[in-house]
Amino acid sequence: MKTExxxxxTFETWTVAETADAFARDEIVLIDVRTPQEYMFEHIEGALLMPLSFFKAGKLPGQSDKRIVFHCGSGVRSERVCRAAIEAGITQIAHMEGGFAAWKAAQQPYIGTNMATGAPQRAPA
Structure with a gap:
């Protein structure tokens, strides 16, 4: 983990492995800041959706029980969200380096869309 x-x-940048491990242990809340369309096409199962265009740092819950880790497609939007959260007074926040593309490249599980039927399906198959 990188810390700035x-x-x-404190702004943390987590690796995919760190994020996946903490998420599997229910130690974090993973928030996807991509668009609703991106999320519907494919997403990490159990991740919440808070699109960048609707982001309001003041509406975030406290982090006394679970840490918040943001992710997007590549890490650019989630970093922007983290910096906005810090500007709004949040003192500890994190995002996943490389975003959903890195998650998929690491062969982590996610929900995708079956292109033949349009139905959701678990991947990698």
Whole structure:
């Protein structure tokens, strides 16, 4: 994990492996900041959706029980969300490096769309 200090805040960049392990142990809340269309086409099962275009840092829950880790398609939007959260006064926040593309490249499970039927399906198959 990479850590950056911004004022009094800590901004963490987690690897796919760190994110997957913590998510499997129910230690984090994983929030997808991609568009609803991207999420519907394929997403990490159990990840919540909070699109960047609707992001309001003040509406985030506290992190006393579980940490929040954001992800997007490549890591660009999730980093932007984290920096906005820090500007809004959140003192500890994280995102997943490489985003959903890195998650898929690491062969982590996700829900995709069966192109023949349009139905959701678990991947990798």
């Amino acid at each position: 200090t911004i004022g009094t805040a």
